[in-house]
Structures are given as structure tokens and as C-alpha cells.
Amino acid sequence: MDLLAELRTRKLLAIIRADSAATALACVDTLVEAGVTALEISLTTPDAVAAIAQARATHNPTILIGAGTVLTPAQADQVAAAGATFAVTPAITQGAHRAVHLGLPLLCGALTPTEVVAALDLGATAVKIFPAKTHGPAYLRELAAPLPQAPLIAVGGIDATTAPLYLEAGALAVGVGSPLLGPAATGGPLPDLTTRATTFRQTLGL
Numbered sequence: 001m002d003l004l005a006e007l008r009t010r011k012l013l014a015i016i017r018a019d020s021a022a023t024a025l026a027c028v029d030t031l032v033e034a035g036v037t038a039l040e041i042s043l044t045t046p047d048a049v050a051a052i053a054q055a056r057a058t059h060n061p062t063i064l065i066g067a068g069t070v071l072t073p074a075q076a077d078q079v080a081a082a083g084a085t086f087a088v089t090p091a092i093t094q095g096a097h098r099a100v101h102l103g104l105p106l107l108c109g110a111l112t113p114t115e116v117v118a119a120l121d122l123g124a125t126a127v128k129i130f131p132a133k134t135h136g137p138a139y140l141r142e143l144a145a146p147l148p149q150a151p152l153i154a155v156g157g158i159d160a161t162t163a164p165l166y167l168e169a170g171a172l173a174v175g176v177g178s179p180l181l182g183p184a185a186t187g188g189p190l191p192d193l194t195t196r197a198t199t200f201r202q203t204l205g206l
Helices: 003-010 021-033 048-058 073-081 094-102 113-122 136-144 163-168 178-186 190-203
Strands: 012-016 038-042 064-068 106-110 126-129 152-155 173-176
Touching (some): 003 012, 003 038, 003 173, 012 064, 038 048, 048 073, 094 106, 136 152
Parallel strands (some): 152 173
């Protein structure tokens, strides 16, 4: 599977930080049903590794299910064993190094040009520009100018209004957490999550 090509097509990466594994799985199921097919379960979620394994066992292999907030080598080992499609880090962590060693596709967090280049030199499949909202789409456009071949994913504080602006600025996809999940991350109404997912997909032309 060409993860970059898939992310370019899908454009929206749902970031799930939930209060329990059960809540995370309910969010995954709801989002997949709503047409969101690239998802990341953050390891800040209790029993996240078990949730990743269950989501991977439940859903078709065409559904991308990644592991987020991978900080340590042990975490990278665990999510790889759980069947994660890819690993996501907030920075160039030891977990990032281990993911590359394991051959697990890596979306590596970075912000500055130096960090972006370092992440790519490490072997990252794509670079997660985080926190994107701090500098906005204009920063991503400036960042991409000297690094036109760098595959960038904008993450952090992106809502349905600003998401298309990051794609226009050169991001291949956007990662969205709380503006998409909302109260569903703590057991709130799932029909509302479906509505938000539909709004994001329509905004992005999906």
C-alpha cells in the first residue's frame, strides 16, 4: 500500500483521543460508517493498544488505522504487533526511530524546517506539522516553498473552516482531533459525530 497516495486521496485523518478503549472503538466505528477511512488512535487513550488491535480486526484492511503519540521504542513494538497501519509521533521521538527500524510507516511530528528535514532523513513517510494552528496555513505554504517534495500533514487546531486552507497551502492531508470528535471522545452523542464528519468531508470535497 502506498500510504502517501492513500492519504492524499482521503485528505482527512481523524485523531481519536478518548476516555476509554470502548469509547475509542465506538468513535472509530461511527467515523468509518460516516466515510472517514483514515484514523489514528492516540496512545493517550486508556488501553489504546488493545483498541487498535480490535479496530484492526474489525475493519476491512482498506481502512487505515494508525497509532498516535508513539513516544518510546516499546510503544512502537506494541502498536506494530497490534497491526497498526502506521505510527504517529508529536516529535522526533525514540518511538519514531523504532518505527522506522521496524518498517512501520511513520508520520513524524515536526515544526521547523530543520525538524522537517531531520524527520525525513530519519525515514518518515510524511511529516506532521504540529501545532499547525499556531502559525496557520501561511506558515505551511512558506515551509513548503524550499521543501516542495516534503510530504506534509497539518495537525493541531484545524476545524472544518480552515481545513481546506491547509490543503491549498500544500498539505497532502489534515489531521483533526477535538474539532471532529467533540464530546464523542468522552461518550457524547455519536449521531453528532456523524454530522461533524459529514461536514468535514463535504468541506474537503470528499
